[in-house]
Each structure stands twice: as C-alpha cells, then as structure tokens.
Amino acid sequence: xxxxxxxxxxxxxxxxxxxxxxxxxxxxxxxxxxxxxxxxxxxxxxxxxxxxxxxxxxxxxxxxxxxxxxxxxxxxxxxxxxxxxxxxxxxxxxxxxxxxxxxxxxxxxxxxxxxxxxxxxxxxxxxxxxxxxxxxxxxxxxxxxxxxxxxxxxxxxxxxxxxxxxxxxxxxxxxxxxxxxxxxxxxxxxxxxxxxxxxxxxxxxxxxxxxxxxxxxxxxxxxxxxxxxxxxxxxxxxxxxxxxxxxxxxxxxxxxxxxxxxxxxxxxxxxxxxxxxxxxxxxxxxxxxxxxxxxxxxxxxxxxxxxxxxxxxxxxxxxxxxxxxxxxxxxxxxxxxxxxxxxxxxxxxxxxxxxxxxxxxxxxxxxxxxxxxxxxxxxxxxxxxxxxxxxxxxxxxxxxx
Amino acid sequence: xxxxxxxxxxxxxxxxxxxxxxxxxxxxxxxxxxxxxxxxxxxxxxxxxxxxxxxxxxxxxxxxxxxxxxxxxxxxxxxxxxxxxxxxxxxxxxxxxxxxxxxxxxxxxxxxxxxxxxxxxxxxxxxxxxxxxxxxxxxxxxxxxxxxxxxxxxxxxxxxxxxxxxxxxxxxxxxxxxxxxxxxxxxxxxxxxxxxxxxxxxxxxxxxxxxxxxxxxxxxxxxxxxxxxxxxxxxxxxxxxxxxxxxxxxxxxxxxxxxxxxxxxxxxxxxxxxxxxxxxxxxxxxxxxxxxxxxxxxxxxxxxxxxxxxxxxxxxxxxxxxxxxxxxxxxxxxxxxxxxxxxxxxxxxxxxxxxxxxxxxxxxxxxxxxxxxxxxxxxxxxxxxxxxxxxxxxxxxxxxx
Numbered sequence: 001x002x003x004x005x006x007x008x009x010x011x012x013x014x015x016x017x018x019x020x021x022x023x024x025x026x027x028x029x030x031x032x033x034x035x036x037x038x039x040x041x042x043x044x045x046x047x048x049x050x051x052x053x054x055x056x057x058x059x060x061x062x063x064x065x066x067x068x069x070x071x072x073x074x075x076x077x078x079x080x081x082x083x084x085x086x087x088x089x090x091x092x093x094x095x096x097x098x099x100x101x102x103x104x105x106x107x108x109x110x111x112x113x114x115x116x117x118x119x120x121x122x123x124x125x126x127x128x129x130x131x132x133x134x135x136x137x138x139x140x141x142x143x144x145x146x147x148x149x150x151x152x153x154x155x156x157x158x159x160x161x162x163x164x165x166x167x168x169x170x171x172x173x174x175x176x177x178x179x180x181x182x183x184x185x186x187x188x189x190x191x192x193x194x195x196x197x198x199x200x201x202x203x204x205x206x207x208x209x210x211x212x213x214x215x216x217x218x219x220x221x222x223x224x225x226x227x228x229x230x231x232x233x234x235x236x237x238x239x240x241x242x243x244x245x246x247x248x249x250x251x252x253x254x255x256x257x258x259x260x261x262x263x264x265x266x267x268x269x270x271x272x273x274x275x276x277x278x279x280x281x282x283x284x285x286x287x288x289x290x291x292x293x294x295x296x297x298x299x300x301x302x303x304x305x306x307x308x309x310x311x312x313x314x315x316x317x318x319x320x321x322x323x324x325x326x327x328x329x330x331x332x333x334x335x336x337x338x339x340x341x342x343x344x345x346x347x348x349x350x351x352x353x354x355x356x357x358x359x360x361x362x363x364x365x366x367x368x369x370x371x372x373x374x375x376x377x378x379x380x381x382x383x384x385x386x387x388x389x390x391x392x393x394x395x396x397x398x399x400x401x
Numbered sequence: 402x403x404x405x406x407x408x409x410x411x412x413x414x415x416x417x418x419x420x421x422x423x424x425x426x427x428x429x430x431x432x433x434x435x436x437x438x439x440x441x442x443x444x445x446x447x448x449x450x451x452x453x454x455x456x457x458x459x460x461x462x463x464x465x466x467x468x469x470x471x472x473x474x475x476x477x478x479x480x481x482x483x484x485x486x487x488x489x490x491x492x493x494x495x496x497x498x499x500x501x502x503x504x505x506x507x508x509x510x511x512x513x514x515x516x517x518x519x520x521x522x523x524x525x526x527x528x529x530x531x532x533x534x535x536x537x538x539x540x541x542x543x544x545x546x547x548x549x550x551x552x553x554x555x556x557x558x559x560x561x562x563x564x565x566x567x568x569x570x571x572x573x574x575x576x577x578x579x580x581x582x583x584x585x586x587x588x589x590x591x592x593x594x595x596x597x598x599x600x601x602x603x604x605x606x607x608x609x610x611x612x613x614x615x616x617x618x619x620x621x622x623x624x625x626x627x628x629x630x631x632x633x634x635x636x637x638x639x640x641x642x643x644x645x646x647x648x649x650x651x652x653x654x655x656x657x658x659x660x661x662x663x664x665x666x667x668x669x670x671x672x673x674x675x676x677x678x679x680x681x682x683x684x685x686x687x688x689x690x691x692x693x694x695x696x697x698x699x700x701x702x703x704x705x706x707x708x709x710x711x712x713x714x715x716x717x718x719x720x721x722x723x724x725x726x727x728x729x730x731x732x733x734x735x736x737x738x739x740x741x742x743x744x745x746x747x748x749x750x751x752x753x754x755x756x757x758x759x760x761x762x763x764x765x766x767x768x769x770x771x772x773x774x775x776x777x778x779x780x781x782x783x784x785x786x787x788x789x790x791x792x793x794x795x796x797x798x799x800x801x802x
Contacts, residue, residue, distance in 0.1 A: 030431070030434070031434065033431070033432065033434070033500050033501070034481065034483065034500075035437040035479065035481030035482045035483025035484070035500065036436040036437050036438055036481070036482065037437055037438055037478075037479075037480060037481045037482030037483070037794065037795075037797055037798070038480050038481040038482075039481075054481075055480070056480055056481055056523065077438075078436065078438075079438060079439050079456070079457055079753075079755075080435065080436030080437065080438045080439040080440075080455075080457055081436045081437065081438030081439075081482070082435065082436025082438070083436070099434050099435075099436065100434070120755040120756065120757045121755075121757045122457065169711045169713075169755070169756060169757070170757075170775050171757070214670055214710075214711050214712045214713075215711040216670065216711065216712070216713070234713060234733055269615055269617065270689060288671060288689070309615075309800065310570045310615050310616040310617065310800055311615045311617070312570075312615075312617070312635060332635055352480075353797075353798030353799075354480075354521040354522075354570070354798060354799070354800055355521065355570060355800075356521045356522045356570070356571075356572070374571050393438065394438075394798045396438055396754075397438070397754030397755060397795045397798060398755075399710065399711060399755055399756075
C-alpha cells in the first residue's frame, strides 16, 4: 500500500505529469482550510490512481495512488463529504481523505467485486462481490468488518455473483443475485447481526439494478429475458413484479458490445430513460405506470443515460466502437438536441449537483472536459491519466447512489 | 458589527450559556480540518446569533453573534458548503465561515427584507426586499452589489414588496410582487446588466412562492383570492396559470394566525402537500395534473409541511396557539401516523439530506431536538437560545432552496 498526496493549484498541472509529493500525512504541511461540498474525483484506471478535483474553480487539486485494479471502479462519500470510498474490481476498498489528498485505509475484502454503497446514516459501507459471491458490510470509520452475507442459493453450497447494489432508506441495501435470479435486501439488526429479506424468482440473470431517487423502488435489469424486475418497498408486503416485458431484445437483437449501466438511469421528472440492451435506443418509461411511453433513437448502444438534475436533458454515451460521441436528449420532445464528439472512449459523465456543469472523461485523449449545460459548450478541460469514472462528493446526500 | 467565534465540543455546552471566544480569526488557533457536508445552523432570533451544528455526532460546534434582527431569517450556502449567507429581516446580509465559526462579511442592503437565494453556479446571492421593494444581486465572494432591480409597477413610481424568491436553473431567480400581482424572473445578461421577464396578472396578492425540486415550476400562493398561480418554465412560451381555484378559503374561513410557508412545500413522490391558509388541513395536489386529490385533517393551522427526502412522510408544525405539536403524515394513506408534543413554539423543522434525522426547534424551551425518522423517537437534544429556523448546508446542492 502506498499513499501519496499532492494538493496543488491548477497552474502546476501538465498532461499526465501531475507532480506528486510523496510522504506521510504527518510530515506534510497542513492543507489550507476549505469546504468539501464541491469536491470530486476521477478514476484513473490504468495507473490505479484517482485525480481529486473541485468544481468551483474547475481544477485538479491532487492525486492519490496505490489503489489497485480500478477497472469498473466506483466511489461513494462520507456524509461530511471529506472521505471517499473507492471500490476496485480486485476487491479493494480504499478510504481517501480528500482534504489531505491521502489514502488513509485500504483493505482487499474479496477476490472480485462490483461496486458498493453507503448507508443513509453514513455508518456502513456495503460491497457487492462476484467472488466469493455475497455482500460485506464495513464500519465506515475504521473499515472493520461488520457482517459477511454470502449470496447462497440452491442448497448445494453455491454462491451467486452480486450485482446492482444500492442503498435504501433505513440503513438497508438492495442488490441482485445474478446466478440465483433473486433480489435481496440486507441490513443490520439491533444486535448487529445481519437481517436479510429475499425475493425469489424475480427473473433470469439480473445483471444490474438501481434504486429510484426517492428510495421507493428497486429495479433490476434482466439479461436472461426480455424485461425488468421491480419492487415497490412502500407496499405493506413488497413483492417483485415484471415490468416492460418484451421491450425489444427479441426483435433482431444486435450484438451487445457492452452491457449498459442501469445505474446510469435517468429519472427526468415523470419519466425514466433507460439504455436498451444491444440496441441504438433509449427506452422512455412512465414513472407512475412503469410502462414504455416512447423510444429515442441514438448514435450507438447507450452505456450511460444521465439526467441533468433538473431533468430537462439527458446526456448519453455509447459502447465501442461508437464511443467518441455523446448526445443530449430533450426529455419533453424526446429529440436529440445536440451531438458532441469529445474524442475516443468517452467513459463516464457526471453533473454538478445543481446541474450547471457536466464533467465527462475522454479516456484515450487523457482528458476530462467540463461543459456548460445551458450552452452545451466546453468551458474547461483538465489532463488526466486514462480517466474513466467521475464521482462528485455531493453524491453523499443522494438516495440510491 | 461584532464577530465572535467558538469551535468546541458538545461536552462544553450548557443551556443558553455556550461559551464564546471573542477575537479575530487571525488571533485564533487554526480550526481542525473537517468536511463541511454535515454542517448546519440554527437561527437564534432573540439574540441575533446562530448556533453552528453538525449532524454526524449531532452536536453544536460554535456560535456566531452580531447578526442583527433575525426575525423570519433564512440561510443559503456556498457550493463548497463552507459559507452560510444569512438574510435578516432588517435587510442585513451576513456571510459566515462555518469552518472558522466567524462572521466574515456583513452589509445592510435594505430596510426590510424577506429572504434570498443563491444561483445554481454559486456566484450570485439574491435578496428579496419589502422596503424599498425589489431584488438586489450580490457577488457571493465579496458581497459587492451586482444589480439593483426595483419592483416598479403601475407607472407612478410605486414599488412592490417582493416575496417568494427562489433560484431557477440557468443562474436566474423567480419571485412575486405582492402589491403588483406579478411574478418576475431575473438574472444577469452576458454584459452584467439585469435581464427581467415579467408575468402580469398572476392573481391578487401573491404572498409566497416556491420552485419545484426540478426547477421546472414556480408556484405562488395568493392571499387576495382563492387559488395559486403556476408557471411552467419548460414551455417554449411560459405563462402564468391559475391552479386549485376555490380550494376552500371561501367556505367559513377561520382567522389566520400565521401565514403558512409555501416554501415549506412537501414534494412527496407524485404529490405535493400544501398548508391550507386558515384551515386545519393540508391540501394534497397531484404533481402531474396540478389538481387537488385529497386533504389531510391536522391538529392546527399548518405552518410548514416538509417531506422527508424519500417522500414517504410529511412532518407538519402549526400556528399559535397550537404550536406545541408536530404531526407525521403518511403520504400513501394520507393519515396522521403520529403526533408528538415537543413543547411550546415549534418553529421549524429540517431533515438531514438523506432523511434519517429530523431536527426541530422548540423556541420557548430553548431546545433543538433530533428525531430518528424511522422510530420517530427523539435521539438527541441540544440547548439553543430561542431557536427558530434550522438550515443544513446540504441545501447548497438543491434546486429551489
């Protein structure tokens, strides 16, 4: 484990050569006092590092290295927005102090994992694991293990891969068991032992899932059949229901270059915009009836469809080989209002919390771009090392992130 | 102007006798490094001070005095959640550094004012003034005046009181002219001059207004007639429409002890819960059709109806003389699920951003209570001097606050 820190101004930056000041936090000068509400980070997958950014001046303020395999990595944030928790593909769970620009704790908690979540009270970090299949809960302060919940099914010792892990109100987490076709909800009981609620037969091969911004519904995409599974947790006896059955995977499916991320759901006012698997389309779903009310033809197979926080626009990126373009969709007219070509391998997009800026990563150009979301024009660009995921600290105050 | 600071642990607190360390920021020791995402403040009206709080440990961390007349005071927060801007009834605009616990700037910008807002990019502070009637825009860093927009109407030099000021996406603000019966939207053009869009004849005496959480609709309550005015800013040519006409003020109106705050709107999933003027009721409004779909009988005349961030519950407080009680309403069943009696003069309620805690002020008991929003039980209590408004820094990431 190597912790490095570097808090510096934007002027010191040059592409791929962000200076690093090695050393322990104790030896370094105290960082300047600053608020943490405008902080964020960019995953630099190839180098196992993150770039710390701030969105007020739109600059990089440091880099933290030694984070292991950051393929498909994701991040959540402490409720004071000081600490970031990074989930690596290698089962690594790293705790970063964004104010000091330092790695403060790191464990490797599984062999292969796929993201995590933080409880609404900020006390628990949950990680969803492929291998061994299950969920582990950790104390967010110390990263001490609080519970290990194997995703057992079938009675013969089999364990399922866990996908689509998201927080629910009430210090709970919902997730899907890919191999078992189940959705589980887990938390800790009053005595600290795990409490699990199981929903069986939700559909074949749930491959990702999300919680609606109000924490009411959990929705899982199904790879093994044509539809999605949904649970309404506001009902006295929640149960899983199939929605959007036969939405189109059956009619001449295209080869799927990359599984879309349902977590990149876009809840825009009364509608959800979901990437269709293997098709050059977004599905538009009515949030009240959970039925399809339209489709939007897109440049390629959508990977992420992300709503601007006011819901008026959805920004979409695409799977290889059409991943050099992003499109902006008007959520009233369902029309593409702009296509932008930032460059090869646009991996991820993240809005500032009130939506006036969109940050996107252009992996093959070693660049992060910032767009004004009214003019849609690029207003800043920052060098980064093969950037992928971008995560803002304000996620700490959202449900289902 | 007196700036005082005191950053301290909870153990040092005793009711009404929070120790203060007077002095300049330069002379004081550097405060400990901390994130700002879990900060908040409580208005202490009688003493012209604010109590700084944090919601992770649920403690007070300091007090800032010298803020003038804080009747009806409100606060907004900088995008990094370090600074609070306090709007006082006396026209005072105070900028507080929450990390240092210090007043860093204060101006008296009008004779009588009624709240303000911060633009989505964090650059502009807007204040709505009664006297002289109008809106002023300030630079959020320096508090330098950027624009003065008189609420002129009628052609004879008359100026209207301004109410219901709220931010809209795109660095704009919407507000109502009580005397003119108009709604205006103002911002700064590219060259820094004010740009104002006027909507006339919206209804008689708009007395408060709010922007929906998506920034799409502005709604103004009408004191002079039975209904509300609504503008949908997503339309190509927005116009004001009357909604909820004849909702009940006409049928044997009760004396109005306190005008309810529409800003304490509760957007709960598909519904809005609005305090009815002069009646012991909440109106339940469908967010899609903007029609009344139900009423909830309550303990008294509602003042604030605030939705838990997941929308499942709405908490309500009441006007004098029934202001010792708060009620919790289930937004699915429209039933009151719990009545709680914290004590005389419950003035305000504020949720933590993910809704696991509710903070409420009990003015006459010099107390702030924290409730767990699942069990509804009180889990902490803090001494405060005649507390009224409670404001969390996470408001910085919300639209329309």
